[in-house]
Amino acid sequence: MLTSPKHNSPRAPQFAQTAASQLPSTSQIQSFCAQAALFCLPLPAIKYTETSLTLADLFLIPAILLNFGHAMKLHAFQIPFLLALPINLLSHMLDPDGSLIPVFQMAYLWGFLVPFGWCAFVNLSPQRIAYLLLIASGLSCLVAIGQFTGYMPTLPTQKIIDYKDSSRAAGLVLQCNSLTMALTPCFLLLPHIRQASLRILMLLLLLGGIASTVSKSAIMIVPGLLFYFFWREPEKGRVLRWLVAASVVGLLVFNRGASVAELVDKLNAVVEFRLSNADSSFSDRAHLANVAFEHSDECMFLGYGTEGTYRVMMSKAGMGQTVHVFYLGLVLIEGWIALGLTMLGFLTLLTSLWTLRKYNDAIFLGAHLLAISVTTVLYLSYQYYPFLIAAAAIVRARAELSTIQRPGTTVNPRLRISGTTRQVASRAA
Incomplete structure (x- = not known):
């Protein structure tokens, strides 16, 4: 039986090549996971109530693993965190009240996320990172404003x-x-x-979200806000005009169309409520801080672990937390030595950014270090993602710097690094 030429043509290899070209590459999958993780990181309430893993972690873990080739080269800021890991792990394993869950949480955050999480974002541009984080944060602020005014419900988490x-x-x-x-x-x-109108809109959303918390820790935004306004905002007068207009509109919405007298009464009620609790709040936290400091002498080499810290604070102070002081909580959980190494890692990140002239990223990291000083130690990835952003900025800046310093090299303004040392193609001068 004769066959036509069509049957003799190599259609199978051609079909395989076409199908392969239609499949997303590893870099595309990694980029999608990294961007999805960035968007979900500021939204930790979207999670199962029984677990500390959020929706962001489901994208963050594959984003790190698919780009883990960068981790083959050790950087200076990673070393203190990795040295503190065995001490932290031993503190949890020797905790008589401990269980496997806190050990896994600690290992994930301090042994995987903080030292290596930057691998997920090192190929993304700073602009893309900023846009994703701001969009997610703006969405959270809209929900916060709705909750504060009574138009939005709360989530079960x-x-x-x-x-x-x-x-x-x-x-x-x-x-x-x-x-x-x-x-x-x-x-x-x-x-x-770059667009002034979008920048002002996002600024108003951030301020509205923070105001909706009615939190005393909002004072921590002042250094970063002042740095942005006086050194980075080119249209200060326009920003001030919009702030005044937005404040008037916000007060009208908060008052829901009532008279000015009722508006003043409602604002006074909010202020009086916060001031009436201020004395008791400060005294309670001072008492908890004293209890924590009294037991910190026993944590010179090893800490109590997570469950052990809860037990000590509950038995001595009646509350299972460490006074909303992140660094004091780390002392009790992992001990002074591990805390010193952890702080050395934070300091290395900060000084590296400043040395590389990444001043905006350095202030970004410094603002977060200031903000977490009045929060408890959380086993949730959103408390640690600014460290990943800062570390990715360091690796990206060093790659660009090494490329510039090579003779006969032209720098692509849209620089991306892939693997451990992806560099821009060079050409003769």
Whole structure:
């Protein structure tokens, strides 16, 4: 039986090549996971109530693993975190009240996420990172404003304090204080927005979200906000005009069309509510801090672990947390030595950014270090993502610097690094 020429043509290899070209590459999958993780990181309330893993972690883990080739080269900022890991791990393993879950949480955050999480974002441009984080944070601020004014419900994963006709909003974060912490460094992302109108709109959303928390820790936004406004904002007068207009509109919405006298009464009620609790709040936290400091002498080499810290604070102070002081909590959990190494890692990140003239990223990291000082130690990735952004900026800047220093090299302005040392193609001068 004769066959036509069509049957003799190599159609199978051609079909295989076409199908392969239609499949997404590893770099495309990694980029999608990294961007999805960035968008979800500021929204930790979107998670199962029984677990500390959020939706962001489902994208963040594959984004790190698919780009883990970068981790083959060790950087200076990673070393302190890796040295503190065995001490932290031993503190948890020797905790008589401990279980496997805190050990896994600690290993994931301090052994994987903080030292290597930057691998997920090193191929993304700073502008893309800023846009994704600001869009997600703006969405959380919209929800917070709606919760504060009574138009939006709370999520099952959130803990919100209600008072009279309003509530301290949490947006799409777990608590009001956590929302303030998450939004504090975001002001340093605003310079990446070139359009003045969009930049002002995002600034108003951030301020509205922080105001909706009615949190005393909002004072921590002042350094970053002032740095952005005086050194990075080119249209200061326009920003001030919009702030005044937005404040008037916000007060009208908050008052829901009532008279000016009722508006003043409602604002006075909010202020009086916060001031009436201020004395008791400060005294309670001072007492908890004293209890924590008294037991910190026993944590010179090893800490109590997570469950052990809860037990000590509950038995001695009646509360299972460490006074909303992140660094004091680390002392009790992992011990002074591990805390010193951890702080050395933070300091290395900060000084590296400053040395590389990444001043905006350095202030971004400094604002977050200031914000977490008045929060508890959380086993959630959104408390640690600014460290990943800062580390990715360091690796990206060093790759660009090494490319510039090579003779006969022209730098592509859209530089991306792939693997451990991807470089821009060079040509003869």
